[in-house]
Amino acid sequence: MNNSAIPGSWKSPLSAAMLAGAATSIGYTQVADGELYWDEIRPHEGGRRVVVSRQGDFLPAPWDAKSSILEYGGLSWLVIERGGSPALVFCNKSDQRLYLLEANSEPIALTPEPKEARSHRYAGMLQVGNEIWCIREIVEGHDCQRDLVAINFYGKLRVLESSSHFYMHPRLSPDGKHLTWMAWEHPQMPWDGTELRIADISKGELTNIRTLAGSTEESILTPEWANNSELYYISDSSGWWNIWKLSLDGAKEHIVEESAEWGMPMWQIGQRFISVLDDGRLLSIHGTPDNQRVVIVDPKSKSCTDVASPFTAFNATQSIDGDKAYIIAGGAKSPTALVEIDLATAKVVNTIWETTLPVSAEYLTTPRAITVPGKNGRLVHAILHPPQNPEYSASGAVPLLVTAHGGPTSQVSATAKLSFAYYTSRGIAVVDVNYGGSTGYGREYRNALRGQWGIMDYEDVLSVVDALVADGTADKSKVVIKGGSAGGFTVLNALVMGDVFAAGASYYGVADCETLATDTHDFESRYLDSLIGPYPERKDLYVERSPITHAERLSAPLIIFQGLDDKVVPPAQSEAFRDVCVRKGIKHRYIAYEGEGHGFIKATSIIDSLESELTFYGEVLGFTPAL
Missing domain, CATH: 3.40.50.1820 (Alpha/Beta hydrolase fold, catalytic domain)
Structure with a gap:
């Protein structure tokens, strides 16, 4: 062992080229019809965001599923079923239009080319019947507006809601009768103060829009439906981002009271801090920046079970498939890994993808x-x-x-x-x-x-x-x-x-x-x-x-x-x-x-x-x- 070499001049096998080669990162995950999908940002392809599955690339080059919404982007793709096969709806980087990619076909544009190139951006998609509902952002010069829109597979677009300046995290109730989302106005940022909005859905239109939680000094994050009349969300009203429950009649319940964070700042559209499991339990993340844990919560008993894991940091991108969960993790010896959690045993049981250490x-x-x-x-x-x-x-x-x-x-x-x-x-x-x-x-x-x-x-x-x-x-x-x-x-x-x-x-x-x-x-x-x-x-x-x-x-x-x-x-x-x-x-x-x-x-x-x-x-x- 060399004790005389000047620190800074030590010879290291880790080169900048190696680091760039290992710099592929994962953004978001989704489970569709039992198949796991995720996106990879690949520096060796010029930073292209590629949607992949365990079967290989789902989005061929040169297509790039990257939205510029909010300038920081977010979840800009959605796997759906079309004609008995998986299909992909995505926002393409070069023109920011929405496209549909079906099996054995080339992508077709669902949205028109705007007068000002790349001025219409899309993210936060969900399928509602024969339409894609999502957030649209229009940037023309110094003017900017956002709305919730519905787009059918023939390219017809209609505006669902446009009364707020910012939108995030639209979620459809299981029976399809209600939509919830986050909204806020200038000068707040989403970690300052947001509101949880709920609307009734009547003949495909949003009606009776109301605010049931949040304020300019309460940060509400990522509402998720528990059933047709109740939902869970993250709120920092206690001084910490914790899990709360909300009924459509406005009743609230503090599910987890802990001096620890269960949320993170939402710089992008698509982050998810709560997943509702089939048996009614919840999957979330809590802890401090140096020691985060995935946790399973029983909302009835309010008990928490940490998932056994060697990792200490997790992205808010979990996806659920029955008794399995998938989440992006990191640890002291592993920069990034996509792992599988067995929800029955509360253990990490498989690594799907991880950074290859050079x-x-x-x-x-x-x-x-x-x-x-x-x-x-x-x-x-x-x-x-x-x-x-x-x-x-x-x-x-x-x-x-x-x-x-x-x-x-x-x-x-x-x-x-x-x-x-x-x-x-x-x-x-x-x-x-x-x-x-x-x-x-x-x-x-x-x-x-x-x-x-x-x-x-x-x-x-x-x-x-x-x-x-x-x-x-x-x-x-x-x-x-x-x-x-x-x-x-x-x-x-x-x-x-x-x-x-x-x-x-x-x-x-x-x-x-x-x-x-x-x-x-x-x-x-x-x-x-x-x-x-x-x-x-x-x-x-x-x-x-x-x-x-x-x-x-x-x-x-x-x-x-x-x-x-x-x-x-x-x-x-x-x-x-x-x-x-x-x-x-x-x-x-x-x-x-x-x-x-x-x-x-x-x-x-x-x-x-x-x-x-x-x-x-x-x-x-x-x-x-x-x-």
């Missing part, structure tokens, strides 16, 4: 949760990924890469991340910070960032660094920071507000809050009202919190990555900081990728950004990385 698992570190004291008596949560390489041993403090997640209303989990192993196998520790405002720790922690974005996230990152330097984990002179989107905002603020970090990497980071408030997409166009303050009434805060306002203080080296098709954080934000670096003569790199948006999905972009970032850190910290 190197031995001994090169993967074991992440662990840490909690450190923050400012004003607050606690700050993070996940530490120590260096790990069987050929080397770190003695003493090592370089530290601090990561700030995007959102900012999001969370990081204690699972294996090959993008982190790229660093930890080379001797660099990584700490993933769940700063104030992150989800997974209750509404109070989530709301702590209200009015404090640009202050609390930066302070919490510093608190974590201070703790890791104090306990000897991190070398104070070799701490760098990276983040994307909102995390990039934290990176830029950290670099202009102090000298803790030797360098930073901003991936499509927010540089100008005022520009973001006036030039971003509709879904997040009022997000900053809660994070900073109402605009333009508090324009002063937007200017003060913007990293670009303080850019003249920048002295640390900075590498910037940007997708040129990004509609969430436009390239101008990154270009502004590039120009500051050029003017001040600061060591920097600006790398922009054609055909990439808010998050890179092409293998070439993933490889180049990883290698460029590590090389940049090596130049700053004084090591030569083995790429």
